[in-house]
């Protein structure tokens with residue numbers, strides 16, 4: 001269902017993306033880590049299909065990005081999506097190792113950073129995700145900061161998210177984005193959201209109230225020759241949110257448990273998310289799905305506005 | 309008095325800058341935050357005019373950069389300068405939001421970072437300011453670091469200043485500049501200055517003693533293909549300085565007051581500068597004006613040397 | 617023995633490098649700080665000659681990089697190598713001051729960062745060194761982080777080393793490399809090495825087991841348009857290593873002595889290395905030479921594989 005564009009760089013566009021590019025239709029990139037590492041089968045497949053459907057309903061074309069057996073896919077057909085949703089042991093690839101997965105003929109799910117690189121390579125300027133990585137709590141001691149922030153400083157893609165995952169240090173994440181010159185625009189709200197919650201308690205650096213305004217802002221950036229990406233923070237709908245006061249209790253408890261159980265390094269984030277899932281009786285996952293769908297809708301609207 | 313260069317990118321060059329560019333005359337960029345946020349009217353207007361006059365006396369052409377009602381101005385005529393000096397509520401724009409002010413048709417004063425972007429866009433290679441932003445005190449806890457440092461690492465403009473504002477953490481600011489590969493050249497002094505004081509107590513990474521040597525250094529960088537800017541630190545003249553031992557007392561007191569009054573975030577820097585103004589009976593402002601004028605003179609000399 | 621390529625940019629290629637470039641032969645860059653600042657004469661000259669010999673034996677051509685009297689040398693003939701090995705007071709140049717040494721007609725030994733810049737300028741894609749700079753211990757307080765990490769994030773050269781010098785904070789160094797998107801590949805071992813020791817106790821982000829695989833990984837990165845360098849960590853041969861448990865005792869003692877003797881700033885690293893030399897009865901130097909030779913061999917093999 002896909003074609004390889006080059007014998008040297010194994011890249012495959014789905015038929016739908018190929019057709020969209022040919023007619024200049026608006027495209028929205030999607031990451032694959034949420035599919036392979038974010039939720040279990042078959043919920044992950046349902047979420048992935050629902051997000052793609054929303055993007056099509058809004059008049060844009062979805063392009064889920066992943067490395068499958070060493071081929072960089074820009075857009076997956078339904079059989080590929082289903083297979084990826086059942087894959088075990090996929091790498092989680094970022095800027096440092098996207099090319100590694102290709103070179104070593106591995107299967108790799110793309111993080112925000114690697115999806116941005118794939119999107120930019122394919123000429124896709126808008127990307128919908130759940131939450132970006134950021135500055136980890138205690139990063140003042142560990143220096144643990146996601147490569148997503150570096151990528152936002154470098155690569156000209158609009159990333160639509162519900163903020164940074166609230167288990168991170170959000171004030172420090174906003175500071176690093178400011179230092180690196182990344183615009184942070186909250187959609188239709190003066191406050192920066194906190195993933196599961198509509199409000200992090202922190203004012204948003206910038207606010208815009210329409211997809212057209214966001215598209216225009218990005219167009220001016222490009223004409224000025226300002227490179228790097230833009231973060232659009234889209235608060236989860238009120239009916240789906242878990243308010244901040246409530247979430248903070250769960251997050252604190254999850255952090256305490258992680259310390260008690262001596263969880264460190266790469267194990268911390270999945271441990272925290274699982275603990276929060278348990279503490280909220282699964283509401284955190286329902287909110288996660290709702291916010292990804294909400295972001296897909298806004299990303300499609302922005303892509304449509306940019307194509308005008 | 310100005311013309312718009314493009315319907316897509318609203319940019320307006322002053323007549324003086326247009327003529328200078330046509331004949332290849334040396335240009336010096338100037339920021340506008342110092343006008344709108346740095347001192348009150350009419351002192352700010354007098355300072356702005358005096359700085360422009362000094363640059364002309366040295367044989368170069370000043371280009372004050374600002375966004376006025378959504379148009380990026382490279383060079384202001386006197387009426388525009390006067391209007392800007394009386395503007396209330398201008399945005400303070402950096403890399404992240406320079407394009408935002410243009411897209412949203414706002415008025416924005418350019419920080420060091422945004423002025424560098426505007427200068428580079430207009431082909432202006434030298435820029436005079438008071439002091440750059442840097443690493444804030446307690447940044448090891450807050451991660452509060454100015455986007456000016458990022459811009460110096462990226463954009464090929466020579467920034468002539470009197471060091472970083474001494475309310476910042478100067479040792480850490482020098483470390484970040486070293487890490488990011490930004491040359492720090494102190495003019496005619498072995499020690500890095502501290503804005504109001506000629507000497508921060510820290511050795512300067514590099515020293516040069518003539519505008520021609522600075523121009524030559526930058527020319528070699530460009531030929532090597534090394535991108536990014538250069539910081540030229542120009543100690544305030546001895547007759548205008550407030551010595552470091554004295555300033556440190558005022559700065560410590562201002563920091564104590566800020567803590568007592570629970571000043572946080574973006575409020576800290578203006579609070580500190582106002583407190584220091586009060587504690588020095590206005591001498592800090594007189595020194596500030598003197599050092600900006602001193603920097604304008606050196607910047608013009610460097611621009612002239614680069615045009616040879 | 618060398619020719620100047622341009623009157624504007626004083627750059628001189630050795631005859632051997634010129635011939636290699638003409639016939640498309642594989643090249644390996646070498647730094648010069650190790651010669652001028654790393655060990656005393658005549659040991660430094662013997663080491664430099666031995667490293668060059670190893671590269672030639674593997675079918676590649678060595679290009680030692682240095683600034684001599686304001687000329688950027690890409691490749692030194694034997695007389696130049698000998699003279700450099702006896703030079704006193706050479707600058708130690710990084711990204712910020714490589715052009716300064718050229719502009720001011722000084723002699724400068726190139727660090728990892730500056731050697732990468734020289735190599736990229738000369739079209740050399742592989743570089744062998746001992747250990748890279750990184751995040752210094754206590755950098756959470758001092759912000760002291762080597763410009764080598766910035767250069768790895770920017771410049772497309774493969775740097776073959778034995779890890780970061782173990783006097784640094786290795787966990788934080790790996791975090792910064794991850795954040796900046798730099799691939800860290802350990803050669804034929806799952807664990808990241810620690811310069812004098814084969815194992816730092818930390819897992820390596822990536823592992824590859826052949827020069828061809830490393831060459832292929834880099835080729836895919838280039839085809840994807842991913843800029844920046846790659847770190848290849850090559851554990852010192854077992855017969856030459858000083859095991860980690862032993863080294864940690866020496867390093868701790870050296871750090872204690874440095875604190876007792878109030879050594880600060882740029883003095884710390886040479887002080888620590890000298891103390892460790894003394895505490896190990898010179899074994900640390902023998903290991904250092906062995907690992908540089910080991911890295912030269914692997915770098916040559918990678919360069920040969922890339923030329924295929």
Ligand SMILES: [Mn+2]
Pocket residue numbers: 144145146794
């Ligand atoms: Mn991390």
Ligand SMILES: [Mn+2]
Pocket residue numbers: 178452453454
């Ligand atoms: Mn700040």
Ligand SMILES: [Mn+2]
Pocket residue numbers: 486760761762
């Ligand atoms: Mn340092």
